[in-house]
Amino acid sequence: EPEVTQTPSHQVTQMGQEVILRCVPISNHLYFYWYRQILGQKVEFLVSFYNNEISEKSEIFDDQFSVERPDGSNFTLKIRSTKLEDSAMYFCASRGDSRSYEQYFGPGTRLTVT
Amino acid sequence: SQQGEEDPQALSIQEGENATMNCSYKTSINNLQWYRQNSGRGLVHLILIRSNEREKHSGRLRVTLDTSKKSSSLLITASRAADTASYFCATEGNQFYFGTGTSLTVIP
Numbered sequence: 001e002p003e004v005t006q007t008p009s010h011q012v013t014q015m016g017q018e019v020i021l022r023c024v025p026i027s028n029h030l031y032f033y034w035y036r037q038i039l040g041q042k043v044e045f046l047v048s049f050y051n052n053e054i055s056e057k058s059e060i061f062d063d064q065f066s067v068e069r070p071d072g073s074n075f076t077l078k079i080r081s082t083k084l085e086d087s088a089m090y091f092c093a094s095r096g097d098s099r100s101y102e103q104y105f106g107p108g109t110r111l112t113v114t
Numbered sequence: 115s116q117q118g119e120e121d122p123q124a125l126s127i128q129e130g131e132n133a134t135m136n137c138s139y140k141t142s143i144n145n146l147q148w149y150r151q152n153s154g155r156g157l158v159h160l161i162l163i164r165s166n167e168r169e170k171h172s173g174r175l176r177v178t179l180d181t182s183k184k185s186s187s188l189l190i191t192a193s194r195a196a197d198t199a200s201y202f203c204a205t206e207g208n209q210f211y212f213g214t215g216t217s218l219t220v221i222p
Binding site for chain 1: 144145147149151154155156157158159162202206209210211212213214215
């Protein structure tokens with residue numbers, strides 16, 4: 001069964017450094033998402049991406065964040081200058097088309113900012 | 115905010131019992147979905163109910179939706195130890211909002 005994959009599974013970085021989290025959505029899916037989950041808290045929407053552009057973003061998704069689909073398979077989340085409070089699990093998700101509401105989640109990348 | 119809020123926050127039951135989790139939300143929705151998350155893992159879609167539906171079944175899962183009360187419930191019948199996980203409702207409007215989750219423990 002096709003699945004969403006994410007790399008790395010765990011990323012440790014120093015405050016102020018840039019990180020890129022990578023996701024490979026399911027191949028024929030059209031909608032892509034990033035979420036984060038701070039330890040013990042709820043899953044928070046960051047951004048949705050469709051047709052090579054951001055379709056929605058939350059207040060969390062400020063200028064420090066960017067997303068890109070550099071080729072036909074990868075979907076990346078970049079954090080330019082990490083802060084301690086960026087430490088969280090980051091989940092990528094993809095969805096087939098506008099008629100299909102189910103989102104398929106990757107296993108997540110645990111980001112630790114020290 | 116359109117965020118869903120689940121209750122209870124935590125639920126502990128014996129294997130074989132039924133588990134009921136509730137979700138409330140604040141604004142109009144296109145659909146409401148329930149997801150499951152095992153500790154430290156990604157979310158798995160369980161079931162979706164559209165705004166014009168009132169009840170839906172899938173295996174041991176039963177979901178209800180009351181749009182007048184802006185609430186939904188998830189019932190898991192004949193629970194098993196493997197059902198131990200956190201359960202989240204998620205509502206879809208312009209963004210996708212997850213609730214705070216119910217942590218379910220099924221004791222063998």
